[in-house]
Amino acid sequence: MNEPFRAENCSIARTLDVVGEKWTFLVLREAFSGVRRFADMQAITGAPRQVLSARLARLVDEGLLRKVPYREPGQRQRDEYRLTEKGLDLYPLLIALMHWGDRYLADAAGPPMELTHRDCGAPVEQFLRCADGHEVGGPREVTARPGPGALLSA
Amino acid sequence: MNEPFRAENCSIARTLDVVGEKWTFLVLREAFSGVRRFADMQAITGAPRQVLSARLARLVDEGLLRKVPYREPGQRQRDEYRLTEKGLDLYPLLIALMHWGDRYLADAAGPPMELTHRDCGAPVEQFLRCADGHEVGGPREVTARPGPGALLSA
Numbered sequence: 270m271n272e273p274f275r276a277e278n279c280s281i282a283r284t285l286d287v288v289g290e291k292w293t294f295l296v297l298r299e300a301f302s303g304v305r306r307f308a309d310m311q312a313i314t315g316a317p318r319q320v321l322s323a324r325l326a327r328l329v330d331e332g333l334l335r336k337v338p339y340r341e342p343g344q345r346q347r348d349e350y351r352l353t354e355k356g357l358d359l360y361p362l363l364i365a366l367m368h369w370g371d372r373y374l375a376d377a378a379g380p381p382m383e384l385t386h387r388d389c390g391a392p393v394e395q396f397l398r399c400a401d402g403h404e405v406g407g408p409r410e411v412t413a414r415p416g417p418g419a420l421l422s423a
Numbered sequence: 424m425n426e427p428f429r430a431e432n433c434s435i436a437r438t439l440d441v442v443g444e445k446w447t448f449l450v451l452r453e454a455f456s457g458v459r460r461f462a463d464m465q466a467i468t469g470a471p472r473q474v475l476s477a478r479l480a481r482l483v484d485e486g487l488l489r490k491v492p493y494r495e496p497g498q499r500q501r502d503e504y505r506l507t508e509k510g511l512d513l514y515p516l517l518i519a520l521m522h523w524g525d526r527y528l529a530d531a532a533g534p535p536m537e538l539t540h541r542d543c544g545a546p547v548e549q550f551l552r553c554a555d556g557h558e559v560g561g562p563r564e565v566t567a568r569p570g571p572g573a574l575l576s577a
Contacts, residue, residue: 278529278530278535279449279452279524279535279536280520280521280522280523280524280525280528280529280534280535280536281448281449281452281517281520281521281524282445282449282452282524283524283528283529284520284521284523284524284528285445285448285449285520286445287528289443289444289445289448290443291436291439291440291443294435294439294443295433295435295436295439298433298435298436301562302567355527357561357562358523358526358527359523360561360562361515361518361519361522361523361549361551362516362519362520362523363435364515364519364551365515365516365518365519366434366435366438366439366516367434367435367438368434368515369434369438369512369513369515369516370433370434370435370436370437370438371434371570372512373509373512374434374437374438374441375432375434375437375572376432376572377572378571378572379570379571379572380434380570380571380572381432381433381434381569381570381572381573381574382433382434382567382568382569382570382573383567383568383569383570384565384566384567385553385565385566385567385568386553386555386557386559386564386565386566387563387564387565387566388557388564389553389555389557390566391553391554391555391557392553392554393551393552393553393559393565394551394552394553394554395515395549395550395551396549396550396551396552397515397518397547397548397549397550398547398548398550399539399540399543399545399546399547399548400545400546400548401540401543401545403540403542403543403545405540405547407511407514408455408511408514409541410540410541410542411538411539411540411541411547412538412539412540412541412544413456413536413537413538413539414536414537414539415535415536415537416525416533416534416535416536416537417532417533417534418529418530418531418532418533418534418535419535419536420535
């Protein structure tokens with residue numbers, strides 16, 4: 270898969286710049302689990318308050334979360350955090366992280382969580398397929414070529 | 424998807440502990456592109472020498488890369504780095520990072536790289552499906568439940 274194009278505009282590196290930091294990703298994990306409020310995120314992730322605050326602000330700036338005001342009786346108005354479409358599109362990344370961890374890093378008892386199809390209850394798997402409908406087994410069945418945004422080396 | 428189980432043994436957090444650091448992941452990206460040698464990885468990623476050395480050592484310790492000796496004529500023996508099965512199994516994670524970046528962070532010209540099916544040349548896409556064969560559209564069609572390794576809250 271060697272190709273003579275440069276790495277500066279790599280989509281992997283750019284994605285890692287946005288969501289690669291551990292606390293950032295754990296905040297997103299909680300958002301996917303339906304956790305929307307600062308205090309709940311802090312309690313579950315164990316993130317220091319200032320770290321969590323900074324990560325949430327970044328995720329809002331990047332358009333992955335949006336703030337929605339709410340008010341509990343007798344308290345001041347606060348914001349909760351909900352995934353945007355851009356944030357929801359990180360789901361395949363979340364699944365890939367989880368499945369690899371389930372396979373290689375789980376305790377002897379097994380994975381801590383199972384994802385199942387809402388409609389039938391069967392376990393959810395991730396796979397690759399080409400636009401012509403063929404299942405793609407892994408990296409050896411994939412060819413990389415420069416895309417329209419490639420910066421070719423001199 | 425709220426479930427009353429605890430997050431300490433989360434497979435996502437554990438995976439991020441192993442591969443979540445940016446340079447680590449860029450090293451893996453190069454390994455998937457067929458880059459095996461220290462000098463080549465350094466040239467392409469731009470990682471500082473000591474950082475690259477530490478990240479490679481960690482990836483070998485974790486069993487994602489293995490060292491294979493080689494010797495260029497007239498030089499001392501060196502090691503190159505090849506992905507193990509455990510490392511190759513990170514491919515879905517790599518694809519997920521790349522596709523999200525292609526979609527949201529690419530330059531106006533478009534993605535820098537295209538992945539195509541070796542056999543037919545069509546673009547490669549990533550999907551979710553359940554073990555019963557149904558395609559799963561996204562997070563709203565997935566139910567999370569405690570797995571065999573769940574640590575239930577008191």
